Amino acid sequence: MSTTIDISDLILKHRDRAVVDGLSLTIASGEILVVTGPSGCGKSTLLRAVAGLRPLDGGTVTADGAAIVGTSRDRAMVFQDDALHPWRTVRKNILLALQLRGVPRARRSAEADRWIAEIGLDGFGDHLPRELSGGMRQRVQLARGLAGAPRVVLMDEPFGALDAQTRASMQQLLIRTLHAHPATVVFVTHDVDEAVLLGDRVVVLGAAGEPVRRVVDVPRPRQASPANDGARAAVIEALTAHNTLSTPQETNR
Ligand SMILES: Nc1ncnc2c1ncn2[C@@H]1O[C@H](COP(=O)(O)OP(=O)(O)OP(=O)(O)O)[C@@H](O)[C@H]1O
Numbered sequence: 103m104s105t106t107i108d109i110s111d112l113i114l115k116h117r118d119r120a121v122v123d124g125l126s127l128t129i130a131s132g133e134i135l136v137v138t139g140p141s142g143c144g145k146s147t148l149l150r151a152v153a154g155l156r157p158l159d160g161g162t163v164t165a166d167g168a169a170i171v172g173t174s175r176d177r178a179m180v181f182q183d184d185a186l187h188p189w190r191t192v193r194k195n196i197l198l199a200l201q202l203r204g205v206p207r208a209r210r211s212a213e214a215d216r217w218i219a220e221i222g223l224d225g226f227g228d229h230l231p232r233e234l235s236g237g238m239r240q241r242v243q244l245a246r247g248l249a250g251a252p253r254v255v256l257m258d259e260p261f262g263a264l265d266a267q268t269r270a271s272m273q274q275l276l277i278r279t280l281h282a283h284p285a286t287v288v289f290v291t292h293d294v295d296e297a298v299l300l301g302d303r304v305v306v307l308g309a310a311g312e313p314v315r316r317v318v319d320v321p322r323p324r325q326a327s328p329a330n331d332g333a334r335a336a337v338i339e340a341l342t343a344h345n346t347l348s349t350p351q352e353t354n355r
Pocket residue numbers: 116117121139140141142143144145146147148310
């Protein structure tokens with residue numbers, strides 16, 4: 103089961119400067135909404151507000167009609183940084199997420215094993231994070247974020263530090279996983295191809311304090327170009343409208 107998120111007239115400030123100024127947006131239940139835009143435009147700030155990790159300076163953010171006033175086990179965060187507990191094994195990192203999301207003790211062990219298999223890490227359950235590659239650690243982070251069926255998953259450049267090949271396989275893993283365990287997803291990325299591959303819609307924010315530049319619908323079924331070429335071009339056009347972001351070639355790394 104997933105959740106509808108309603109953002110209305112949202113204002114978010116840093117040191118009295120509005121970073122998000124009057125944003126209104128509804129994220130449908132089960133939708134993957136990608137947020138992109140120039141560096142410093144407020145993507146992470148917006149995500150933190152939806153997570154309940156920071157107060158609002160105006161407007162409202164609701165989840166199924168209830169105001170978001172703090173963190174909740176229904177909403178999972180997945181960051182780019184390695185946020186695994188370094189002293190816990192892969193299995194224990196996933197078990198902790200299951201526990202925090204309220205999965206009954208009797209089911210946790212089998213569920214952890216299923217996640218370890220799902221992310222292709224059979225045989226690595228007893229390894230510590232430092233004994234894994236960056237891509238493997240990121241897979242564990244993904245499992246930890248999605249384990250226990252959170253209704254909302256908030257992802258801040260989760261694959262930003264990965265090489266192109268690992269990134270592509272993580273994107274496919276995310277698509278498969280969300281297919282099996284639907285959630286409402288807000289996914290922040292700088293990468294235009296990633297945005298149109300993953301997103302049902304792509305929101306292009308303006309520079310900090312500016313209005314949204316564009317909301318692009320991505321056609322489905324989900325596949326690489328040429329079906330998504332129109333959406334890709336629309337996102338690039340909006341991003342480069344004021345020449346404040348890296349060029350498309352740079353974003354394609
Ligand atoms: N803790 C903070 N204190 C003061 N200003 C901040 C703080 N965090 C962010 N900002 C400012 O708010 C603006 C938005 O930051 P945010 O990190 O949300 O942007 P972003 O779009 O996620 O950037 P990037 O794409 O570079 O990660 C930036 O101008 C940033 O300098």
